Amino acid sequence: MPPSTFPETVLRTDRLVLRPFTADDVADTQRACSDELTQRWLPLPSPHTLDHASSWCTEISHHLRTSGDGIHFAITDAATGQLLGTVGLKKTDWPALVSEVGYWIAPWARGRGTAAEAARTVGEWLLRQQSFQRLVLFAATGNTASQRVAEKAGFQREGLLRNAGYIHGGRVDLFGYSLIPADLNGT
Numbered sequence: 321m322p323p324s325t326f327p328e329t330v331l332r333t334d335r336l337v338l339r340p341f342t343a344d345d346v347a348d349t350q351r352a353c354s355d356e357l358t359q360r361w362l363p364l365p366s367p368h369t370l371d372h373a374s375s376w377c378t379e380i381s382h383h384l385r386t387s388g389d390g391i392h393f394a395i396t397d398a399a400t401g402q403l404l405g406t407v408g409l410k411k412t413d414w415p416a417l418v419s420e421v422g423y424w425i426a427p428w429a430r431g432r433g434t435a436a437e438a439a440r441t442v443g444e445w446l447l448r449q450q451s452f453q454r455l456v457l458f459a460a461t462g463n464t465a466s467q468r469v470a471e472k473a474g475f476q477r478e479g480l481l482r483n484a485g486y487i488h489g490g491r492v493d494l495f496g497y498s499l500i501p502a503d504l505n506g507t
């Protein structure tokens with residue numbers, strides 16, 4: 321049986337367009353993934369070369385959708401088309417209808433609430449349009465900005481996962497969050 325997959329999708333808010341990555345995103349993706357804060361909290365290749373960014377934008381991010389693992393969006397500015405970051409779903413459990421969200425925002429786009437808006441948009445699409453039952457999010461206990469993103473996007477903190485994360489600096493404890501259909505009531 322072929323794996324379940326998410327359909328190729330574009331999501332829009334007033335100020336953001338979430339769309340698949342293309343070859344035009346390679347240079348900005350390489351710059352954003354080389355950023356110190358991105359490298360601090362995500363176990364991305366280091367140094368992050370143009371080849372890494374090219375593989376991600378043109379092959380890996382698309383393969384992760386067609387394989388059934390999830391779906392990865394380039395977050396872009398609706399007015400200018402500039403790449404602002406990424407938000408994606410991974411480790412999707414199709415029988416359980418559970419997936420996990422992750423994100424980074426490029427250093428030139430931080431400080432405008434973009435990750436929370438993008439995570440909420442993907443969460444609403446997953447739980448409403450794709451009929452999923454649970455979206456999880458993990459943030460290192462030291463990553464206060466990401467915890468704030470989770471809260472602003474409407475996720476509820478469920479607890480502490482000891483030694484569950486790995487970043488370049490070593491193992492870290494993670495706070496676990498979830499968004500479920502009941503959290504969307506009234507929105």
Ligand SMILES: CC(C)(COP(=O)(O)OP(=O)(O)OC[C@H]1O[C@@H](n2cnc3c(N)ncnc32)[C@H](O)[C@@H]1OP(=O)(O)O)[C@@H](O)C(=O)NCCC(=O)NCCS
Nearest residue numbers: 357358361423424425430431432433434435464465466468
């Ligand atoms: C986490 C990240 C995606 C947030 O980017 P963003 O959407 O631009 O977030 P903002 O700067 O708008 O901040 C979101 C919230 O966190 C707060 N925040 C940001 N940096 C913070 C810091 N260093 N310490 C405490 N709070 C911080 C902001 O004040 C804001 O909360 P508020 O609206 O209540 O004031 C971005 O910092 C990033 O890409 N980090 C590196 C990669 C990463 O950590 N990914 C997530 C892994 S789980």
